[in-house]
Amino acid sequence: MDIENKHILSPDKWIDLHADYLFNYTIARVSKSEIAKDLVQETFLAGLKAMKNFEGKASERTWLIAILKRKIIDYYRKINSTKGKAEVRMNFYSDGENEGDWLEERVPQTWGSDADKGIENEELGAALEACIEKLPEKYSLVFRMKTLQDFETDEICKELEITPSNLWVIIHRARTQLRKCMEDNWFIK
Amino acid sequence: MLKKFKINCDEATTICDKSQYGKATLREVLKLRIHFLSCRICALYTKQNNLLSKILNKSKNGKTICSMTEAEKELMRKELESHKGE
Numbered sequence: 001m002d003i004e005n006k007h008i009l010s011p012d013k014w015i016d017l018h019a020d021y022l023f024n025y026t027i028a029r030v031s032k033s034e035i036a037k038d039l040v041q042e043t044f045l046a047g048l049k050a051m052k053n054f055e056g057k058a059s060e061r062t063w064l065i066a067i068l069k070r071k072i073i074d075y076y077r078k079i080n081s082t083k084g085k086a087e088v089r090m091n092f093y094s095d096g097e098n099e100g101d102w103l104e105e106r107v108p109q110t111w112g113s114d115a116d117k118g119i120e121n122e123e124l125g126a127a128l129e130a131c132i133e134k135l136p137e138k139y140s141l142v143f144r145m146k147t148l149q150d151f152e153t154d155e156i157c158k159e160l161e162i163t164p165s166n167l168w169v170i171i172h173r174a175r176t177q178l179r180k181c182m183e184d185n186w187f188i189k
Numbered sequence: 190m191l192k193k194f195k196i197n198c199d200e201a202t203t204i205c206d207k208s209q210y211g212k213a214t215l216r217e218v219l220k221l222r223i224h225f226l227s228c229r230i231c232a233l234y235t236k237q238n239n240l241l242s243k244i245l246n247k248s249k250n251g252k253t254i255c256s257m258t259e260a261e262k263e264l265m266r267k268e269l270e271s272h273k274g275e
Binding site: 014015016020023037040045048049099100101102107110111115116124125129146147148153169172175176179183 | 207241
């Protein structure tokens with residue numbers, strides 16, 4: 001690579017150039033502004049420490065986002081490990097004649113015709129967040145990475161040492177539980 | 190022939206979840222569609238799952254742009270400054 005084309009880091013301008021961008025990126029994923037600020041702060045500090053490892057191949061912002069992503073994953077890990085391990089309940093009969101059928105208490109109920117009218121609602125977002133937090137540790141970690149952070153399947157698999165089919169089973173269980181949780185707490189009260 | 194396309198509800202909902210990320214194959218989607226013909230529960234599940242995806246995408250992308258206040262940035266600037274010498 002030509003030396004002129006290399007990206008350089010200028011930490012003095014980080015806050016002016018990137019703070020808002022990183023903050024928005026974070027707030028969409030952790031939903032609490034205090035925590036988002038802390039994570040952005042930590043990212044800048046970590047960036048400062050790691051400056052000598054910067055090779056100039058990516059732009060400054062891309063590089064900072066990469067650090068931030070790690071910080072967000074660490075945060076997910078932390079909040080998840082502080083909670084008790086929730087009981088994992090299966091949603092389907094796993095044996096016998098009814099194998100693979102819906103369990104009666106898990107059958108989706110109709111949500112009413114106005115269910116999709118309120119999706120602008122902020123409370124709805126909060127309810128969803130609460131439901132995600134109720135998921136078992138591994139489920140919510142995988143779910144967040146896949147759904148909210150848009151990680152590629154193989155990235156998550158590598159990071160968490162699981163197989164792709166494992167990942168889809170986890171996503172499947174997470175979404176089934178999430179649906180049930182939202183039904184109980186939001187759509188049919 | 191049709192037997193090859195027959196799936197149970199567990200498989201059907203798994204395909205539905207995959208398709209939320211655009212990762213279901215054409216064959217899988219076809220299986221799912223065929224399953225709907227005989228299973229209204231999974232059709233309903235899919236409808237609700239689509240709605241959840243819509244909400245999730247909203248809360249991910251649709252948040253109004255928020256920024257930190259100048260004071261907060263100033264604080265951060267000082268903090269960063271104090272670590273520079275290290």
